[in-house]
Amino acid sequence: MSLRNPGAADAAQPVTAIPYRAAPARASRTGRRRPSMAPYLFSAPAIILYVIFMLIPLAYAVWISFTAYRLEGGGILGTKVQVFVGLENYFSVFSNSELLVSFGRMAVYGVIAVPLTLGLALLFALLLDVPAVRAKTFSRTAIFVPYAVPGIVAALMWGFMYLPATSPFSYITQAIGLGPIPFLNNPGLYGSLANIAIWGGTGFNMIIIYTSLRGIPAELYESARLDGASELQIALQIKVPLVRAALTLTAIFALIGTLQLYAEPTTLQPLTTTITSTWAPLMTIYQQAFATDDLPGAAAGSTVLALGTVIVSAVVLWISNRRTAASAR
């Protein structure tokens, strides 16, 4: 990789000797030239944007989370000043029962959505990789379609398919005398919300795992087939361990998506009273920031969420690495 040392250019010189040029002078200059500014100039636009739109906002959010607005002077003459209050907002986050309950709801949702999304993505990817399976192009394309549908639109479509008056599923159950399916009431709501995420996320993850499967040389399966291993055995014992990196990546994406649950419950809110305005943690944080003007509280809540994301991702990576190390032994 590191071909930036001058020796490499010098070594290449005799091969690329160009007779009609003043080769020696040019060679020594090229060999010694350190394009020291170039990589920084190439990186500059990204770094500037990164600092302005990610680093500074992040630092600002953390700073706000340690402050509070206090009235000074009292009465109508009092002015609002921002004062440092240490961890006070964080104590409020962890003593806000509504927020804690919403973290609990998100956990239930995630426990349903994440394993099913990944499980289905892996299942479909493995099926696509089985030689005897038919209608591959159609299935792959159809399962990938939801990726192109925004979360808001997905929630809107499923929302109407859950609503008793317009649901095709409830239409059938009502026709056989069972009454509508309570998609939008507890506890069915968790499954209904998770279903929207599963529908939207399976295709993309399937493609990631599938492309990873395609990268495995076919010879690896040949001897197993000759030994009489079934396609199922090959899939579980050879393919799954080899796509572990892709599975880890998709798991992290799915978990990050879970922690950012917002658009789906917000979209379904007009259709049901079961979803309150503080149903998911992000909904509470949004309310604090833009409806009740409690910016420090919102900043503390979103910092907790960011830390949660980092911890969850680190745990997934750790588990994955430990497994890889264990299987290498």
Place this chain on the structure above:
Amino acid sequence: MLPTIILIAGAVYCLIPVAWVFVAATKSRAQLFSTFTFAPGTGLIDNLRGLFTYNGGQFGQWALNSLLYAGVGALLSTFVSTMIGYALAKYRFRGQNVIFYGILAGVLIPGITLAIPQYLLLSAVGLAGSVWSVLLPSIISPFGIYLSRVYAGSAIPQETIEAARIDAAGEWRIFQSVAIPMLLPGMVTVFLLQFVGIWNNFLLPYVMLSDQSQYPLTVGLFTLLSKGSSSPALYSLAITGAAVSIIPLVALVLFLQRFWRLDLISGGIKG
């Protein structure tokens, strides 16, 4: 046989809501709540007329806004990501690893953690509520930068760059006429991922924008739906709008499917 059946069942599951929304878009307001949900109605033309004349043609405006945010944002994002990805893959320089891992960690920051302070900071400079407030934060994409670096690392042989240097080409010129052509497949992938990402984004424009005429489709359709609970006529519009809005993006993704190098993401390319 069973694998094929399972796979087709998955395909049907993924197509059902799409089929439903197209059927529902053909129904008049009365039919929507009265006829069997998969029975086509007779209100398609009325719904489309209603949709495109709503609030003086606002739906068309939203679609154009989405196109602007996603198109321009993804284009700029692709160039910014490609440049830094090339630098990170093909040069050795001080601070390289700090820059790369610092940016990569950005993937983990939830949108809301950034959106609130971004809104406050952009308000301070008077940009909140403007087109820029949605466009500018969309340009930086840690994931796009990661993919660009992986692709540049595998697609451009170091000898090619060295040969160009020996021909005394400047570093910018090498990037422009040697690297870019080799990076194009990777750039298309980054562009599409960013385009779909920005097009589907809801939270950022929802936080930033207050003027309805600047909304992208996602926020616009959400407003139609949330107003629908008080005036049910808007439900038909929201459904028709949903149907119309997914056509271009599904078509784009399906059409460009073969240009995607999604093996980039799974690490199929050795970087």
